Amino acid sequence: MDTMMDRVDLVIVGGGPAGMSAAVAAYESGVKNLLILERDSHLGGILQQCIHNGFGLHRFGEELTGPEYAWRYEKLVHDYNIPYLTDTMVLDITPDRVVTATNSERGVFTIAAKAVILAMGCRERPRGALNIAGSRPAGIYSAGTAQKYVNLKGYMPGKNVVILGSGDIGLIMARRMTLEGAKVHAVCELMPYSGGLARNIEQCLHDFGIPLRLSHTVVEIHGRERLEGVTIARVDERRRPIAETREYIPCDTLLLSVGLIPENELSKTAGVPLDRVTNGALVDQDRQTEVEGIFACGNVLHVHDLVDFVSEEAEIAGRSAAAYIQGQSAEALDIPLSVDGRVRYTVPQRITQKKDVTVFFRVADVYRNVTLKVLDGDRVVLKKKKPKMAPGEMESVTLKPEQLAGAAGLRFELEVG
Amino acid sequence: MYDIAVIGAGVVGGMIARALSAYRLSVCILEKGHDVAVGASCANSAIVHAGFDAQEGSLKARLNVRGSELMAGVCEELGVKYKNNGSLVIGFCDEDRETVETLRRRGEANGVKGLRVIDQAELRRLEPNISENAVCALWAPTGGIVCPYELTIAAVGNAMDNGADLRLDFCVSSIDRIAGGWRIRAGAEAVEAAAIINAAGVYADGIARMVGDNSFSIHPRRGEYVLLDKECGGLVSHTIFRTPTKMGKGILVTPTVDGNLLTGPTSVDMQDKEDKATTAEGLSRVMTEAQENVRGIPFGKSITSFCGLRAVGSTGDFIINRFGEGFFNVAGIESPGLSSAPAIAEYVLELLRQAGVKLEPKPGYNPRRPAMHAFREASAEEKNRIIRENPAYGRVICRCETVTEGEILAAIRTNPRPRDLDGVKRRTRAQMGRCQGGFCSPYIVGLLAEELHIPYEAVTKSGGKSVINVGRTKEV
Numbered sequence: 001m002d003t004m005m006d007r008v009d010l011v012i013v014g015g016g017p018a019g020m021s022a023a024v025a026a027y028e029s030g031v032k033n034l035l036i037l038e039r040d041s042h043l044g045g046i047l048q049q050c051i052h053n054g055f056g057l058h059r060f061g062e063e064l065t066g067p068e069y070a071w072r073y074e075k076l077v078h079d080y081n082i083p084y085l086t087d088t089m090v091l092d093i094t095p096d097r098v099v100t101a102t103n104s105e106r107g108v109f110t111i112a113a114k115a116v117i118l119a120m121g122c123r124e125r126p127r128g129a130l131n132i133a134g135s136r137p138a139g140i141y142s143a144g145t146a147q148k149y150v151n152l153k154g155y156m157p158g159k160n161v162v163i164l165g166s167g168d169i170g171l172i173m174a175r176r177m178t179l180e181g182a183k184v185h186a187v188c189e190l191m192p193y194s195g196g197l198a199r200n201i202e203q204c205l206h207d208f209g210i211p212l213r214l215s216h217t218v219v220e221i222h223g224r225e226r227l228e229g230v231t232i233a234r235v236d237e238r239r240r241p242i243a244e245t246r247e248y249i250p251c252d253t254l255l256l257s258v259g260l261i262p263e264n265e266l267s268k269t270a271g272v273p274l275d276r277v278t279n280g281a282l283v284d285q286d287r288q289t290e291v292e293g294i295f296a297c298g299n300v301l302h303v304h305d306l307v308d309f310v311s312e313e314a315e316i317a318g319r320s321a322a323a324y325i326q327g328q329s330a331e332a333l334d335i336p337l338s339v340d341g342r343v344r345y346t347v348p349q350r351i352t353q354k355k356d357v358t359v360f361f362r363v364a365d366v367y368r369n370v371t372l373k374v375l376d377g378d379r380v381v382l383k384k385k386k387p388k389m390a391p392g393e394m395e396s397v398t399l400k401p402e403q404l405a406g407a408a409g410l411r412f413e414l415e416v417g
Numbered sequence: 418m419y420d421i422a423v424i425g426a427g428v429v430g431g432m433i434a435r436a437l438s439a440y441r442l443s444v445c446i447l448e449k450g451h452d453v454a455v456g457a458s459c460a461n462s463a464i465v466h467a468g469f470d471a472q473e474g475s476l477k478a479r480l481n482v483r484g485s486e487l488m489a490g491v492c493e494e495l496g497v498k499y500k501n502n503g504s505l506v507i508g509f510c511d512e513d514r515e516t517v518e519t520l521r522r523r524g525e526a527n528g529v530k531g532l533r534v535i536d537q538a539e540l541r542r543l544e545p546n547i548s549e550n551a552v553c554a555l556w557a558p559t560g561g562i563v564c565p566y567e568l569t570i571a572a573v574g575n576a577m578d579n580g581a582d583l584r585l586d587f588c589v590s591s592i593d594r595i596a597g598g599w600r601i602r603a604g605a606e607a608v609e610a611a612a613i614i615n616a617a618g619v620y621a622d623g624i625a626r627m628v629g630d631n632s633f634s635i636h637p638r639r640g641e642y643v644l645l646d647k648e649c650g651g652l653v654s655h656t657i658f659r660t661p662t663k664m665g666k667g668i669l670v671t672p673t674v675d676g677n678l679l680t681g682p683t684s685v686d687m688q689d690k691e692d693k694a695t696t697a698e699g700l701s702r703v704m705t706e707a708q709e710n711v712r713g714i715p716f717g718k719s720i721t722s723f724c725g726l727r728a729v730g731s732t733g734d735f736i737i738n739r740f741g742e743g744f745f746n747v748a749g750i751e752s753p754g755l756s757s758a759p760a761i762a763e764y765v766l767e768l769l770r771q772a773g774v775k776l777e778p779k780p781g782y783n784p785r786r787p788a789m790h791a792f793r794e795a796s797a798e799e800k801n802r803i804i805r806e807n808p809a810y811g812r813v814i815c816r817c818e819t820v821t822e823g824e825i826l827a828a829i830r831t832n833p834r835p836r837d838l839d840g841v842k843r844r845t846r847a848q849m850g851r852c853q854g855g856f857c858s859p860y861i862v863g864l865l866a867e868e869l870h871i872p873y874e875a876v877t878k879s880g881g882k883s884v885i886n887v888g889r890t891k892e893v
């Protein structure tokens with residue numbers, strides 16, 4: 001245990017796919033004095049418990065399980081001898097990049113870093129955030145917690161299941177619980193469409209005959225000690241439950257897959273301004289936040305459905321952090337990006353350099369026959385047509401240096417029909 | 418045979434047992450729950466009321482004011498979080514102003530110190546986020562906040578450290594007179610005691626009836642709450658009450674000692690003494706009315722909602738008396754029962770003394786209990802010293818509240834020992850943060866299983882049938 005402050009060029013907070021990819025990219029860009037801090041006992045983040053297939057199609061052209069995907073990066077971390085500490089929880093980051101962490105070996109210790117990459121992932125929204133009425137029995141879990149019991153601990157949380165929310169974790173768990181012998185009675189989704197990937201709805205619900213009840217929610221929870229049932233109801237256009245459609249489903253388990261919240265408590269201690277829509281940091285194309293020398297990537301920045309894009313984004317952050325440490329800077333622009341509401345957000349939210357910039361975005365509803373327009377005042381900088389865009393699928397466009405030249409600000413608008 | 422059996426391990430039974438444990442008396446606490454602090458004492462507003470609410474001359478008024486004076490000292494001894502944050506009763510119109518004046522006069526008659534009626538400008542200075550429509554307020558600088566289940570757990574634990582016994586899962590079902598005392602049964606089990614103190618909350622009328630006392634009844638009154646993330650705890654610094662009207666006391670907004678923001682309670686008379694379900698109407702009322710008192714409460718940041726049952730007695734006042742030889746009621750302890758608890762314990766000692774119970778101080782009695790949160794409040798150097806001795810304090814289990822394995826194990830090994838997830842939660846705050854146990858509960862289940870020497874799937878949320886897992890995978 002030391003009270004002396006360590007000095008490191010780059011500290012990466014979180015050793016999930018984002019943290020590992022960022023570390024590998026920074027290393028390959030010449031930063032050798034770096035350190036990954038991970039609070040779990042293993043590297044790999046949420047992928048460790050995702051034992052299903054479906055990772056890496058974009059990146060490796062093959063279908064891997066979560067742990068297999070994570071292993072590809074873990075191996076690189078080992079091959080390069082990139083230092084990391086597991087069972088180590090970061091407690092605080094200051095705006096001038098002093099990182100405080102704790103573990104069993106070193107106690108509470110601090111590290112001064114030239115640059116920091118935030119890669120803390122996200123957590124699931126709990127029941128309390130929904131304020132569902134009723135009792136508070138055992139048998140209610142967020143889907144990821146149930147996934148941990150089943151996949152990592154080898155225990156079954158219950159046998160008769162209702163799932164609220166059709167996010168990807170909920171869909172995956174519908175299939176998982178079914179394969180383990182439980183009966184999944186319904187997946188209820190408040191919205192008229194699912195927020196999950198189309199392929200997951202196909203492979204996890206349809207293939208198993210599990211009903212997806214769109215525009216439905218759980219309005220009441222029953223049971224004193226262990227869950228005994230839930231009352232569900234259809235909702236109107238304003239998402240208010242319709243009393244006449246109340247329906248009781250006996251069940252011993254309710255899984256919640258009602259959204260993910262980026263874990264930005266540390267970002268706040270560092271004074272990093274957040275985007276009100278993504279709940280992640282405001283960043284430029286390099287994934288640098290508005291606090292100099294602090295970068296962010298992966299689910300802590302915005303929720304991704306595919307890990308392949310997490311790795312891609314993390315590599316940008318890793319390379320940029322390396323460039324920052326090495327004192328490289330390119331000619332600076334200042335182009336803020338804005339959205340019309342149909343486009344809910346963009347990442348990045350600001351462009352400061354003239355180079356190819358891929359902008360990721362999500363839309364607010366299911367839209368058909370759409371044209372995305374990127375406007376600089378009245379000037380149409382870019383147009384992209386698509387038969388359909390949906391909230392569950394992340395979209396992207398790439399802007400060229402010549403499209404950025406002279407732009408005062410870029411507005412992302414969606415034309416429908 | 419015990420000298421005294423206390424029925425009910427809420428804050429009232431706990432504080433009484435602790436007070437008794439200072440004397441040469443054998444004491445047993447009987448509780449039907451799987452843990453202590455599972456009744457009203459775990460779901461309430463957590464306010465140490467200054468004492469201007471209760472009618473002049475009532476037992477409630479007297480014990481409230483005395484309890485509130487004792488509270489800071491008791492919390493210091495027991496290592497329980499308490500904060501003297503002051504409270505404000507805000508008024509919106511002339512009628513409210515009159516009520517506020519009435520409360521001030523009543524409070525002064527009750528002996529509350531420092532009460533003052535303040536105007537809009539001063540109110541704004543004290544609470545910048547208060548509703549723009551609030552025009553005046555009663556300011557009670559002696560008002561405070563406390564963690565009610567922590568106080569209960571610490572009181573019972575301290576009583577046990579001083580020799581008291583605790584029987585959990587002991588649901589008193591009948592009481593019979595025997596030579597020199599009582600036989601108290603719970604199903605097939607029995608405990609004998611010379612005297613009984615009935616502190617059974619909403620069930621105190623049923624317990625009294627078991628010995629033939631039909632002089633009062635208790636009915637439950639529901640109170641629902643919405644609790645918000647710690648991020649929101651700074652929205653107000655005082656406890657904000659609405660001026661009471663014919664419709665009742667209204668919804669309050671207060672920081673908690675742990676830094677969250679608490680809003681509630683509703684007030685609905687009930688029949689069922691077990692029904693602690695929240696309702697859609699109740700929660701929506703809490704949110705609407707809280708917004709009328711304080712601007713900009715971000716209910717999107719709610720982390721949980723819950724419900725508590727007040728034990729409303731048929732007499733309108735606390736019912737603390739002796740019924741015949743060796744039976745004492747401490748019933749109808751609705752609000753301000755938490756604030757009054759230390760004074761109720763004093764008062765009950767006095768009743769016992771009058772009834773001829775000999776109270777001889779016990780040598781070696783220790784009124785102090787180590788704080789449950791000592792580690793989290795320690796300096797970095799102190800933490801490092803502890804981690805060096807016991808590396809489990811370096812392993813963070815609950816990430817949202819930063820609770821370490823060392824703290825959880827210490828809680829599991831300390832009187833009164835928790836045996837379920839909720840018990841660990843109330844003692845350590847693990848699972849109480851923004852993810853509500855999503856990350857850490859699978860680990861805590863493992864720690865409980867190991868410490869209690871039970872299978873992983875036998876661990877419950879709160880005893881009984883509340884299992885977390887129903888079996889191993891591929892077995893169901």
Ligand SMILES: Cc1cc2nc3c(=O)[nH]c(=O)nc-3n(C[C@H](O)[C@H](O)[C@H](O)COP(=O)(O)OP(=O)(O)OC[C@H]3O[C@@H](n4cnc5c(N)ncnc54)[C@H](O)[C@@H]3O)c2cc1C
Pocket residue numbers: 013014015016017018019037038039040044045046047050053054055056088089090091119120121122144147168169172263266297298299300304305306307308310
């Ligand atoms: C159930 C589920 C199913 C999915 N299915 C698919 C799929 O089929 N295909 C696909 O491509 N993608 C899928 N995804 C998405 C993909 O797994 C995620 O996008 C990706 O894991 C996010 O990576 P990350 O590194 O940003 O976050 P995470 O994997 O969450 O990693 C963050 C890491 O940071 C650590 N950390 C956080 N705070 C601290 C701190 N204070 N100190 C130290 N360490 C900290 C955490 O412990 C964690 O290890 C799925 C995700 C889930 C949850």
Ligand SMILES: Cc1cc2nc3c(=O)[nH]c(=O)nc-3n(C[C@H](O)[C@H](O)[C@H](O)COP(=O)(O)OP(=O)(O)OC[C@H]3O[C@@H](n4cnc5c(N)ncnc54)[C@H](O)[C@@H]3O)c2cc1C
Pocket residue numbers: 424425426427428429430431447448449450453454455456457458459460461462463464465466587588589590616617618619620621624639640641682725726727728750751752753754755756757
């Ligand atoms: C909504 C609400 C808000 C409140 N707000 C405040 C406030 O802000 N300030 C304040 O001062 N007070 C407040 N109060 C009042 C305060 O919470 C109570 O006065 C106090 O908790 C009562 O403690 P108790 O020990 O009497 O009851 P309880 O905590 O209910 O304890 C009674 C115990 O007896 C046990 N028991 C019952 N029957 C049996 C049996 N047959 N055998 C064995 N054990 C049995 C129960 O399981 C329970 O644990 C509030 C109460 C409510 C409900």
